Amino acid sequence: MEDNKVDEADEEEYCPTELHQYQFGIFSMWMFIHLLLLQTSSCAGDSGVVNPCCYYPCQNSGVCVRFGTDGYQCDCTRTGFNGENCTDPEFWTRLRLLLKPSPPVVHSFLTNFHWFWNIVNNSFLRDIIMRLVLTVRSDLIPSPPTYNTKYGYLSWESYYNISYYTRLLPPVPKDCPLPMGTKGKSVLPDPKLLAERFFRRKTFRPDPQGTNLMFAFMAQHFTHQFFRTNHDVPGGFTKALGHGVDASNIYGDNLMRQLQLRLQKDGKLKYQLVKGETYPPTVSEVPVHMVYPKDFPPEQRLAIGQEVFGILPGLTMYATIWLREHNRVCDIMKAEHPTWDDEQLFQTSRLIIIGEIINIIIEEYVQQLSGYLLKMKFDPTLLFNARFQYSNRIALEFCQLYHWHPLMPDSFMVDGDEIPYSQFLYNTSLLMHYGVEKLVDAFSRQPAGQIGGGLNSHEAVLKVAEMVVRESRAARVRPFNEYRKKFNLKPYTSFYDLTGNTEMARDLEELYGDIDALELYIGVLLEKTRADGIFGESMVEMGAPFSLKGLMGNPICSPEYWKPSTFGGETGFNIVKKATLKKLVCLNTKWCPYVDFHVPRNEEEAKPKTPSTEL
Ligand code: HEM
Ligand SMILES: *[C@@H]1O[C@H](CO)[C@@H](O)[C@H](O)[C@H]1NC(C)=O
Ligand SMILES: *[C@@H]1O[C@H](CO)[C@@H](O)[C@H](O)[C@H]1NC(C)=O
Numbered sequence: 001m002e003d004n005k006v007d008e009a010d011e012e013e014y015c016p017t018e019l020h021q022y023q024f025g026i027f028s029m030w031m032f033i034h035l036l037l038l039q040t041s042s043c044a045g046d047s048g049v050v051n052p053c054c055y056y057p058c059q060n061s062g063v064c065v066r067f068g069t070d071g072y073q074c075d076c077t078r079t080g081f082n083g084e085n086c087t088d089p090e091f092w093t094r095l096r097l098l099l100k101p102s103p104p105v106v107h108s109f110l111t112n113f114h115w116f117w118n119i120v121n122n123s124f125l126r127d128i129i130m131r132l133v134l135t136v137r138s139d140l141i142p143s144p145p146t147y148n149t150k151y152g153y154l155s156w157e158s159y160y161n162i163s164y165y166t167r168l169l170p171p172v173p174k175d176c177p178l179p180m181g182t183k184g185k186s187v188l189p190d191p192k193l194l195a196e197r198f199f200r201r202k203t204f205r206p207d208p209q210g211t212n213l214m215f216a217f218m219a220q221h222f223t224h225q226f227f228r229t230n231h232d233v234p235g236g237f238t239k240a241l242g243h244g245v246d247a248s249n250i251y252g253d254n255l256m257r258q259l260q261l262r263l264q265k266d267g268k269l270k271y272q273l274v275k276g277e278t279y280p281p282t283v284s285e286v287p288v289h290m291v292y293p294k295d296f297p298p299e300q301r302l303a304i305g306q307e308v309f310g311i312l313p314g315l316t317m318y319a320t321i322w323l324r325e326h327n328r329v330c331d332i333m334k335a336e337h338p339t340w341d342d343e344q345l346f347q348t349s350r351l352i353i354i355g356e357i358i359n360i361i362i363e364e365y366v367q368q369l370s371g372y373l374l375k376m377k378f379d380p381t382l383l384f385n386a387r388f389q390y391s392n393r394i395a396l397e398f399c400q401l402y403h404w405h406p407l408m409p410d411s412f413m414v415d416g417d418e419i420p421y422s423q424f425l426y427n428t429s430l431l432m433h434y435g436v437e438k439l440v441d442a443f444s445r446q447p448a449g450q451i452g453g454g455l456n457s458h459e460a461v462l463k464v465a466e467m468v469v470r471e472s473r474a475a476r477v478r479p480f481n482e483y484r485k486k487f488n489l490k491p492y493t494s495f496y497d498l499t500g501n502t503e504m505a506r507d508l509e510e511l512y513g514d515i516d517a518l519e520l521y522i523g524v525l526l527e528k529t530r531a532d533g534i535f536g537e538s539m540v541e542m543g544a545p546f547s548l549k550g551l552m553g554n555p556i557c558s559p560e561y562w563k564p565s566t567f568g569g570e571t572g573f574n575i576v577k578k579a580t581l582k583k584l585v586c587l588n589t590k591w592c593p594y595v596d597f598h599v600p601r602n603e604e605e606a607k608p609k610t611p612s613t614e615l
């Protein structure tokens with residue numbers, strides 16, 4: 001129903017200027033509940049009973065279960081550890097730990113020794129190491145999923161009700177004496193203060209890995225198919241029920257929206273032609289709900305699968321590219337299968353698009369992000385002999401740590417023009433004024449900001465950092481150090497250990513009181529960055545498992561699906577297997593701009609404008 005209305009007063013949570021009041025409502029509600037809890041817990045304190053699980057006693061992924069009033073037991077089953085708190089390694093665990101290289105060692109191995117990777121990249125070793133990367137990473141993600149914001153123990157409801165984000169760690173128990181358990185201060189720092197002191201940009205710090213805006217907008221476009229937090233109700237709910245790469249950002253996340261966006265002919269999506277070029281249709285032609293400022297005329301609203309994508313030309317640009325690609329693939333399918341009806345052409349093309357997305361994300365996007373010298377490979381057959389579940393559930397923690405707003409620059413440079421945020425946000429005409437080619441070229445040449453290390457969030461996105469922190473508290477996300485342990489990383493022992501920066505460490509110490517009470521998002525973003533890295537160790541070690549599990553857990557990667565017939569034959573299968581960002585753009589444009597996920601690294605790359613025919 002919702003999708004039908006062309007609402008004039010519907011800017012919702014996404015319009016940055018309107019956010020504050022709304023979030024403040026949640027915040028005051030949260031404060032109120034929090035105060036109530038403080039009341040009850042101080043009563044509990046009087047009787048001397050603290051929930052022992054608030055001390056997070058169980059190590060190595062042991063499960064804490066409360067017995068009686070002040071007793072607990074750790075369930076250490078299959079953790080490889082024994083003892084009261086699952087701290088005594090079994091023989092084989094001891095051996096494994098002895099042999100296992102630490103994350104910094106693995107990382108420096110993967111980013112050094114060119115001669116070695118030169119051999120690996122071009123031999124059977126590439127497959128072996130890629131398989132190892134995929135299995136080691138995705139083994140850290142429980143599948144089937146476990147907890148959610150309501151259930152800190154296993155339950156059928158938690159498994160079955162996919163409106164929840166799942167969680168890797170249960171929430172902080174409600175009856176703990178302190179907001180983060182038993183450590184730190186009784187009141188957590190003001191989110192606004194955190195944003196001002198640790199996030200606000202002083203001067204733009206480009207990502208040392210050379211990541212560009214083409215990457216930044218891909219990050220946002222790609223992740224917003226599975227990160228769609230439902231802000232209408234508290235409790236860690238999502239509106240994206242696909243829980244992974246379903247291309248709902250292109251096709252809509254329900255059948256009604258999809259049918260409205262579809263041309264209902266030849267499998268294609270509806271479009272409009274401007275100066276002979278294909279763009280998404282407007283809301284006046286396709287009346288789906290899109291979030292725009294009040295009084296924004298329907299004939300200027302673009303109709304896109306994801307309702308918030310009107311906010312940025314970078315997102316409408318990607319929407320345009322994927323729309324053209326879908327319709328291009330439909331033409332190819334139709335030529336090979338003239339008997340197929342609209343439905344089969346649409347469905348098959350959608351699977352091809354999903355395959356292209358996963359391929360480009362693994363082989364180019366993750367490649368850029370990781371900085372690894374290993375050449376990433378998208379090949380589902382690598383996992384066919386591994387123990388691997390083809391399913392996925394998006395985790396709240398994944399959503400939290402993916403708030404990469406420091407990527408955003410101070411302003412946008414397009415075709416010699418400098419465009420401030422005020423003229424960039426919700427500007428529909430910009431896309432058609434410059435066209436896809438010039439925007440791709442511009443975004444591919446402009447550096448994005450370094451994500452980690454703090455003090456790099458532009459004013460326009462500073463509020464978002466506050467909101468992440470508020471959401472994390474409402475959802476009672478466990479301390480950063482508990483997540484370090486969950487991902488087999490050593491917990492930090494001091495704020496200086498974390499940041500490597502005296503001033504920042506002092507301020508954090510003053511606000512949090514205890515490193516074990518530091519919040520997840522703050523820890524992940526303020527951690528010292530790796531040498532010439534876009535962020536620190538924790539973002540990689542925590543983000544990569546969620547990411548790779550989500551990408552490879554897709555049904556198209558399963559043995560039953562991964563075959564030519566799924567994609568309409570060898571032609572479609574090859575489109576998936578050979579997809580690249582450059583082809584995605586240049587098979588759908590008049591001329592081929594500089595297109596990549598990093599800024600030009602040499603003169604050759606910087607050379608502009610080859611005709612698309614050279615592809
Ligand atoms: C000018 C650019 C941007 C603006 C104005 C903006 C604004 C916002 C706002 C207002 C929210 C809602 C706050 C919340 O849910 O906590 C949000 C959420 C989010 N943003 Fe951005 N953002 C921008 C760019 C980006 C980029 C480049 C990324 C890259 C990954 C990104 C990732 C996210 C994620 C993952 C969420 C959570 C979505 C959800 O839970 O539904 N954003 N953004
Ligand atoms: C287990 O953890 C609890 C709480 O942190 C602690 O008091 C206890 O001494 C630990 N037991 C052992 C055997 O280390
Ligand atoms: C999931 O849980 C929420 C909150 O309890 C409830 O409102 C919703 O109806 C549930 N969804 C399903 C599909 O059962």
Ligand SMILES: *[C@@H]1O[C@H](CO)[C@@H](O)[C@H](O)[C@H]1NC(C)=O
Pocket residue numbers: 113114115116117118121367372373374375376
């Ligand atoms: C291996 O391939 C990747 C991806 O193409 C590349 O970035 C890296 O430089 C290559 N490594 C070596 C040593 O050539």
Ligand SMILES: *[C@@H]1O[C@H](CO)[C@@H](O)[C@H](O)[C@H]1NC(C)=O
Pocket residue numbers: 417419422423424427429430433
């Ligand atoms: C949209 O962008 C164009 C080109 O930069 C600019 O001239 C125009 O004023 C912008 N529109 C709005 C509403 O900011």
